[in-house]
Amino acid sequence: MSDKPTYCFIINCASNSKKAESFFRSKEVLLRKAFPDSTYIYVGKHDSIKNIVRKKSQSFSHIIACGGDGTVNQTAHGLHRTNCILGVLPLGSGNDFAQSVGIPLNFDEAFNVLLSGKTKPIDAIIYTNGLFLNTCGIGLDGLTNFYASRSMFRSGFMRYFSSGLKALIAAKPFTTYIVIAETNQRIEQKVWMITIANGPTEGGRYRISPSSNNSDGRAELILVKYISRIRLFIEFMKLSLGLPFSDSVAGTFTFTNSVQIRTEKPQKIHMDGENVVLRENSSMFELINGSIRVVVP
Numbered sequence: 001m002s003d004k005p006t007y008c009f010i011i012n013c014a015s016n017s018k019k020a021e022s023f024f025r026s027k028e029v030l031l032r033k034a035f036p037d038s039t040y041i042y043v044g045k046h047d048s049i050k051n052i053v054r055k056k057s058q059s060f061s062h063i064i065a066c067g068g069d070g071t072v073n074q075t076a077h078g079l080h081r082t083n084c085i086l087g088v089l090p091l092g093s094g095n096d097f098a099q100s101v102g103i104p105l106n107f108d109e110a111f112n113v114l115l116s117g118k119t120k121p122i123d124a125i126i127y128t129n130g131l132f133l134n135t136c137g138i139g140l141d142g143l144t145n146f147y148a149s150r151s152m153f154r155s156g157f158m159r160y161f162s163s164g165l166k167a168l169i170a171a172k173p174f175t176t177y178i179v180i181a182e183t184n185q186r187i188e189q190k191v192w193m194i195t196i197a198n199g200p201t202e203g204g205r206y207r208i209s210p211s212s213n214n215s216d217g218r219a220e221l222i223l224v225k226y227i228s229r230i231r232l233f234i235e236f237m238k239l240s241l242g243l244p245f246s247d248s249v250a251g252t253f254t255f256t257n258s259v260q261i262r263t264e265k266p267q268k269i270h271m272d273g274e275n276v277v278l279r280e281n282s283s284m285f286e287l288i289n290g291s292i293r294v295v296v297p
Helices: 015-034 049-056 069-079 096-100 107-116 140-148 156-170 229-240
Strands: 007-012 039-043 062-067 085-090 119-127 130-132 135-139 174-180 185-197 219-225 250-255 258-263 269-271 274-276 282-295
Touching (some): 007 015, 007 049, 015 039, 015 062, 015 107, 049 069, 062 069, 069 096, 069 130, 085 107, 107 282, 135 258, 140 185, 140 274
Antiparallel strands (some): 119 282, 174 185, 174 258, 219 250, 258 282
């Protein structure tokens, strides 16, 4: 690979209710002028972004994820343990990772960020089957995402809001057993949900962990306590208005190394908005400091 930056754009045609493809095609001429000799790969529903990125990382210095958080997540999977740089053009419905690193949601402004070429290392959290850059949700959080992935709403806010209401009705509390490695702190608690937060928001606007920063070498563990369903509904409404959980409802723990989480029974889980299935009810999550370099403002 030469010293001159080379760019491969990965466009997820399914992003943002399939609106991302047509929007990106309208901008392709502009991009080709700005990034000569760049390559554009339009990814279909059944294509593996991770495998495509893994292969292209051997030929390009920059891989640009064009889509939402799921697209960024799968691109990061392909770039893990490579020297390739991740760029993001946020075309999804949530775009939480882009917001967390300061990439504007406006296309022209995000395009200018790519042109600047400035990068910084971003932490990743790895687990048995892969990694995530922003958040992992277990329980109510995972169930909300599960419903959102099947929602008919095209608006990102309505998709997550309606799915959250549906999850509030269907969710059941569960007991979790947690070990935080560096302090050997052991937690046994009945909860509604667990979120491992490397970034501050989910669903585009839900401030699940306002203090989280995905380049500070630490992550937050959010436990929403077993409160009444009515109280949980009130907290969800506050969250929908941009207010974080109160301390009386959610406990926050910080880790810089790893955390072991076990649940009494299987739960719905998402990683960066992607529904995942873990083979065991117990998983180890390890923070990798500065895992991937990302183009930022």
